[in-house]
Amino acid sequence: MSIRGKIIVLVLALELVLTIVSGTLFINEHYKRNEELAKYIATNLRNNFIDHSTTIQDKYRTRIEGFVKSSPAIINAFAKRDLSDLTINLEQRINTLRKEDQLFSSINFIHADGTVFYHTKDKKRIGQNVSHIPFVRDSLKDRKPLSGLVLALSGLGYRFSYPVYLNDKYVGIIVFITDATHSLEMLSKNFEIQWGILINKENIVQGSEMQMIANNGKLLVASSGGPFNDKGFLEVISQTAPLDVFQSTESYHRKLYTLALKNYAGVSVGEIITVLDISKPLSDFRASLYNAGMIILAVLVVTIIVLFQGIGFFLKKVRETQHQLEETVDQRTKQLQETNHKLSQEITQHELTQKDLESLSVKDALTGLFNRRKFNDQYETEWNAALRASRYISLIMIDIDCFKPYNDTYGHLAGDEALRTVAQAIQKNVTRPRDCVARFGGEEFICILPETSMDATIHVAEMIRKSVEELHYIHEFSSASNVITVSIGLISAIPEKFQDKKELIDLADKALYRAKSAGRNCIKAS
Known part of the structure; x- marks a missing residue:
């Protein structure tokens, strides 16, 4: 063999080895990264689902208890079997519940004998006996609050039951029903x-009206649609290990972690199967491999021709080809960087917009403080926390003295500026992370101070009063001073069981009234 032939064979052999090694490394790295991405998505999916489920259950256990204890007219109608009176009193409460939370589905009133007295969503259930459903049977038997995932006649959902008594006589249970698939x-x-969602056949309630597909002792009761409507897909996925890739018809999927489903009693009743459709990424990757193979083949052919013409000419062409490839890679890299930069900017803008919308929903537009809606939510949270831990919770109610004459004299623009300045002075004195300052209405403000004693609350109130007075905001028509001042009423107490949380607000308001009656620009405690 000639020297030229040996050089050609050697160069071709080296190119083939390098191509095979590089291709193998690239393919392995590609699959490794995809598997890590799938593992990350699967882990986040599981954690998000568990956290969301826990939040729903914690929220609705409190909500149903509050509903029963704050609805004497509804309870009385339920006990007396007065359906007309029940529907009249229930209508507004149902609308409120649905506005507060889109997960809320319906309420079911069930008498002690298991008969459905009223169902807010499915009227054909009225009069049916549902005591054969385990959740209903256990709730009626134990006569205590019960909650968790339940598969009933109408489908899968979270159910929260609460026993109802009237004059110490057991009437039955009230059941709140929420959507279980919204989080998914x-x-x-x-x-x-x-x-x-696949449920074990033995856990399906007799008489269920759901459309289900059977597979290996389980029934598909709900899904996102698509491939899950294919029984063949279910058979393949049941035999696939988590994070493995499998083919069904013409699509490729990667199976993620399976989430075990447990009912209200902690018994495993089924599972949630999640998959990631990787058909397009896989197709793109294969196309890239094909294109790369074609380029490599073309390079090999060109290399043979060039080497055959002469080593010097070959080396020159190799440098030119290398330069062209580098330019192509650089250009593609720049395009990808520009695309990534634009995408990053869009994501950042979306996050900023989301934060602005969230802020607008809880902030007062004029003062920048929290609004009445945010105060109500925060107050309920801190009240429940103080009730559970038997700790103090304090309220400070603040009113700008003689603010109407100020508005009438100096104008509403000056009044708005005064409101903003006073709000800033209040906020500077209430700085702990859990403290809350809100505009309560008009020229009234209110502060929540968790775990704060009466003495500490009075101290904070006095700092607020002094801070406002030291603004030296001229007010010639105030009966309290020649500058803007505030009157303050406060209350500090440890909540008691069954105590209405509105009671503290009323007490703080009465203390504020005494401060006004005492000449204003002062503090009164309830």
């Missing part, structure tokens, strides 16, 4: 995954 639908949009 949200996560499906966020992570672009598909899901299906």
